[in-house]
Amino acid sequence: MNSGLEKKWQEQWKGKHIFEPSPDGKKFFITVPYPYANGPLHIGHGRAYTYGDVIARYMRMRGYNVLFPMAFHVTGTPILAIADSIRNNNSEMIELYRSYLRLYENDDEKIDSILESFKDPKNIALYFSEKIKKDFETIGYSIDWRKRFHTAEPFYNKFVEWQYRKLHGMGYLKKGDYPITFSIVDGNPVGEDDIKDGDTNKVTIIEFLAVKFRFQDGYILAGTLRPETIFGVTNIWVNPDAIYVKARANGEYFFVSKEAFEKLCYQLYDVEKIEEYKGDYFVGKFAKEPIYGREIPILQARFVDPDNATGFVKSVPAHAPYDYVALRDINFWEGRIKPIPVIRVLDMGDLPAKEIVEKNGIKDQLDPRLDELSEEIYRLEFYHGIMGENCGIFSGKKVSEIKENVKDWMIQNNYAIKFYETSRKAVTRSGNKVIVAIVRGQWFLDYSNPEWKKKTHELIDSMNFYPPSFSSQFHDVVDWLRERPCVRRRGLGTNFPFEEGWIIESLSDSTIYTAFYTIIDILREMGIKPEELTEDVLDYIFLGKEFNGMERFKKARESFEYWYPVDLRVSSVAHLSNHFTFYLFHHAAIFERNKQPRGIMVLGMLISEGAKMSKSKGNVIPLATIAEKYSADLFRLYIITNADFDTVLDWRETEVRSLDKKLERFKSLIEESLTYSAPTDLRHMDYYLINIFRLRIKKAIEFMENYRFRDAMIEIFFNFLNDIRYYEKREGEVRRKQVLRIIIDDWIRALAPVIPHLAEEYWHRLGHNTFVSLERYPEPGDIDFSVINSVNYVEEILEDIRNILKVSGINPKKIYIYTAGERMKHLMNLAKQDKSRAFKEARNKIEYSLLKQIISQRLFDKICPENEEEIIRNSIEYIKKELSCEVILNSEEDPGNKRALALPCKPSIFIV
């Protein structure tokens, strides 16, 4: 809508390089996490950058030398996977990308050729980073594009490598085994994106315990999530129709289902199949439970799923509804099995499973309600259960306290091994089964290191958070972060420096890159080659360690010294428990105290028409269409004003349109004033408008100092628009146009951070030839509150009169107003200090009841003008006009006997 005007100023800013600062004066360094460049961005991404930009622009106008850079993230598998899909002619992916390209291209042939180029992942990253940059320019962000880079560049690889050398040197890297979701057919780990419905129905990894029951020359493995009930095991369940396997692993023989065997191949070492059986082979045979060596029977049950855990289930009929019902179905194996209670719960008998099953009238083992009941009993026993006398060293302990200990104890005594299973049956997008595999030799960032945690806690204590409550949340996250795998087998990114064949994972390579912004353009400008970024060089630049030959890098060192640390990092709450926290950890580890982050601003998420944006709902709004469809300034104004920064922001078309009307109103107010000049003979209402404007500016600045731009804009945009409307009501349109000229310069500067294009345009049309973007933010100046108060006072009287009219239904001919005399003022002042003394001074009933009113309405706390009569007299014409009838002030006439009832600040009123 404004695209011509907006483009004009964007080009001017760009052409004059006004957002490309050099070290000079007091600095402010603000960053927003870079986006992943695998497609067009939507307005959700725009929220963080808009906030960042508004702050950047505000701080610039407050006299800071502001750096606001950005770059592009390309690390990881998604871009690779997209290129693969396009190469494999995956029609879904091709259509998706075709639709993305249509946002930017209208020539079908060109789209095809670009799609063709996407078979190379680098081209996807390059194409979209270029487009994202263009989109951002259309929103008017004051970004310093000289700092741009992407995370697969050799320069960046050197930087990340350096970081990992530092971390390794400090002992913050670790190596070990790690369970992951995995596809056997693809031979790859799979992430949420690779799993069918993985985004809506998450798959997590569940750690089962596979209990070892001695059977023939090996062990039957029975999976369980409740190891503490092992003491009450009475039998083992097997599915008679499933296929089972005898396998060798870890030097022992195991019996498990065929499916479990496949999983174990990826969880244990050197797993080998020896023989296959049908499930009924086991039925009626015996195995030995590991604790006491009791012989227990193996029985058949249809509820046993061979594709869940090991395919054998240990049976604890006293506490597991499934087991109880299955045993009941076979008449407790002709009475030879008796449930063994091992957990006591108050208010329940010995056999909770029996109780709950009978209470709910469960008929057989396929009843779907059994899942819920199992859950219920689990909760009950976990939180309120005590281990019985037959539980060895655990007897008498609370279940919730020893559950983990039982697990450890069983593993240590070789009674059981771990078995990992997915939380639900899952397949990849191409339909291949997902299992849990253990990665050997996985490298981790050791976030559990107490010394590292301590440093990070200290950092958090030294920082500012917006909103402040997030400080404690960060402490919490730091406390329970554990080892985090930091390398992957595939994807774009930086090679792991300590072992071939690994790539540093995408979140792990994006922790301290804000430091890189300070030097990247200098490296390029000076023709420095990536391979020159040796450990010595980067130690010098970032840590100040001198070395022979450091002269060449002096400029980079100085730039880092000047700009670092980041003063404010802005991003959405989604980054809290990952990126933001890693950002803090890594800074705490690597940089000196005075180079650690100073502030973090956490934004709420953005939804569209009341729902989370998603392709399936069709409510995703691409950033690319915003400037053209609405105008950048309208978008920015909406983002800033429609919700507090720390709450959910809902993009609603109807609300955008209604905001647009407000913006149009603003535009016409300004434009209508351009041809007028300021009046020289200032009147009462002129002073009112000037002073209320100053007051609004003052409040706005106070809000903005805490980055509360919404509140600030409510003052200087919405409320002030209302002030102007009120002024016009009282003084007329022409006068309004004239008087606005007095404050128009200040007003435009005040709004410039949020609506920079309009501000720039009007600033120039007012005859200035500087950029408003580089002007100083207005100062409020002295505020005369008496003018403001007197206007409010008159409005309160009007409100009272209207209320009386409404209730009484009188059609007024004459209105009498009486202001309070000195006597009542005196009593009020007394009441403020000493209520009982005031009552003593009351001379009569009327005074007494008025005093009561004063106290109950707390009139003495109101800002009450001294000269009430004069104020009303000055506005009497206005009052008459508003009520269209005669208004008589402090007349000798007193037809309603109201004169004596006047209170300070609350004149009495009589209407005929």
Place this chain on the structure above:
RNA sequence: GCAGGGGUAUCCGAGCCUGGUCAAAGGAGCGGGACUUAAGAUCCCGUGUCGUAGGACUACGAGGGUUCAAAUCCCUCCCCCUGCACCA
């Protein structure tokens, strides 16, 4: 499960940290009026209940409590949302 956040009038959404000035900001919607040939836009008034004088009553998820006074502080319960690890 673990952690965090929330439930406010027709709807969206402020306020609660620092209790009173809160029938509760700001929008949207709805009703009435002005303007207009009309529609739209804009502006004004109204929008819990009752009330022939500026008031009273009932209200801020439910239930208790603290207090002269609670949407705001404390306790219990119910419900909802977000993140949880290789996914950027």
